Amino acid sequence: MTVIAVIGGGITGLALAHRLRFRGKDAVLLEAGSRLGGCIETRQRGGFITEIGPNSFLDREPATRELAASVGVEDRIRTADPAAKARYVYTRGRLRSVPASPPAFLKSTILPLGVRLRVVAELFTGPAPQGVDESLGAFGRRHLGHGATEVLLDAVQTGIYAGDMEALSVGATFPQLTKLEREHRSLILGAIRTQKAQRKALPAGAGGSEKLRGALCTFDGGLQTLVDGLARALGPAAHMGAKVEGLQRGNEGWRVSVTENGRQAELLASQVVLATPAYVTAGLVRPLDEQLSALVEGIAYAPIAVVNLGFEPGSTPPPDGFGFLVPGLEKRRLLGAIHVSTVFPFRAEGGRVLYTCMVGGARRPELVKLDEEALVALAREELKELAGVTTSPSFTEVIRWTRGIPQYNVGHLGRVASIDAALARLPGLHLAGNAFKGVGINDCIRNAFALGDALAA
Known part of the structure; x- marks a missing residue:
């Protein structure tokens, strides 16, 4: 057997x-x-290609490339359009571009000057507390200060976990950050040293592999491919x-x-x-094993509603960039939106415009229970106020995930270790x-x- x-x-x-x-x-x-x-399913209707769950992946995992090649679809990988390079955060009343480099960050308006200077002071962060499974919020405030944590770090986790950064475990959700802290004390110093080491490791004249370059990708035909x-x-x-x-x-x-x-x-x-x-x-x-069952059942999920809104060609200007995220301090009903037709133009025929809006999460789980008409109205109102989209959509689609994204809350690493120990029985x-x-x-x-x-x- x-x-x-x-x-x-x-x-x-x-x-x-x-x-x-x-x-x-x-x-x-x-x-x-x-x-x-x-949770991966691609749909095609009304000139739009939509996803009910994940929209893309970063082309930096060898196993993903190997899997695609082994089933004959590697040649159907599609990279995001260069127009999607910009990313935005809604803060202090408007969408603000996320700077792509340290010099651009210092000159940007994404955070007030004093908050930006506090981020620079991260170079002098003290050592990490020993034996503590720290929340993402507490970790961020220690390194970046209150302002940058509330705006930038919360926006980042919202786009991945739709969680509560005071509940999420930094070690479980962003292990790369705790690794940088453990090895270099300062995240900024760690990032600089890591980049230098990576450049030094490249052969002379090499510009990086064409594959595994970290680009945002999907497949021709969507992830369903x-x-x-x-x-x-x-x-x-x-x-x-x-x-x-x-x-x-x-x-x-x-x-x-x-x-x-x-x-x-x-x-x-x-x-x-x-x-x-x-x-x-x-x-x-x-x-x-009742103990094992209780450990597994204790993993929480954040509910998510995905609201796709499609617009006819010429009815609304094509949005710039990948999309935007909304940190919790803004008290908005939208977690963020992906500018799908900008990121992957083939997913909207003939110049149509497609937004994928996210609602709910750990912060506003009750919104996911709204009926379809109410969720569409909510997404339209939020897009109008946050991004200036006033046109009526010709296409709408709502998908609810009452248990959407697993939440790696404080204690998650210990929970997983206990699960592994229980499985030994x-x-x-x-x-x-x-x-x-x-x-x-x-x-x-x-x-x-x-x-x-x-x-x-």
Whole structure:
């Protein structure tokens, strides 16, 4: 008995099952729903290509490139348009450009002069407190001061986690920041030294690889292209409409009880990977280990409503840049918006304009419960007040995620360590997915590859 059962058909489960089969293992994928991809789904309607979840990925993860190449879609990767380079934050009554370099930051108006000078004083930050899982807000204030933390750092986390920076763990959400602090004390000094080391490591005359250059990317046809490529590669090994009802550990492995398209069956597996959302995983492991179930169930999620607004050609000026984010201190109802038709012009036919607006998050979860008409009205009102968009859209689409983005709150690293310790009591059972060690597409694929290689070995 050598089959490995991967439960959950999101990007983690898909990448893991594919990796296992690539490494010569007999892996089957069990997805309870009627489609694969989880929160990744691309739709085409009314001249627009929209995403119900993630919109893009940064082309800096080797595993993502390798996965795309292995399923024949690497040549369909599309890079963001150069016009999308600028990014904005809504602060002090208007959209302000985020400076791209230290000299530009000192000259910019994104923060008042005194706040900018306080950021420069980060060079003299003291050592980190020992043995403390610090919140992102507390970490930011220690290094950057109150003003920059409330505007810039909160805007950054909003675009990734839609969270509460006083609750998020800096070590779990931005481990690169704690690494810079640990190794260099100052984030600014650490960034300068890291850039120098990277330049020194490049061969003479090299300008950087054409691949893995960190550019913002999607696929021709949207992120669904990667999901479809994985589905084709897995073929009959991917089972949809296959709901796992229970797990039982025996002397020779695992018995997986499955209801597939109305028929009950039992699968014998040497290894089982639960690549399901934390709240689903908690239910599946509860009969096996209540402590493990409680640990997994304790991972919170921020609800998100995605509101897509499309406009006919010439009805509203094309927006500049990638989009904008709104820090919590502004007390607005919009978390931010992506200028989709500027970032990826192919996603809006014939000069149409497409905005993707985000509503809710950990700060305003109640807004996600509004009906579709109210959410469209909210997005339109906020776009008018924040970005000056007065035209009526010809296309609207609302997607609600009542449990959208996992929140790596203070204590998350300890929780994950306790989960790993609990799993040691259940040999052959593994947990994967964006609830544990990275919420982004790149994180999910990298972690899936690492687990797949470990199981194959």
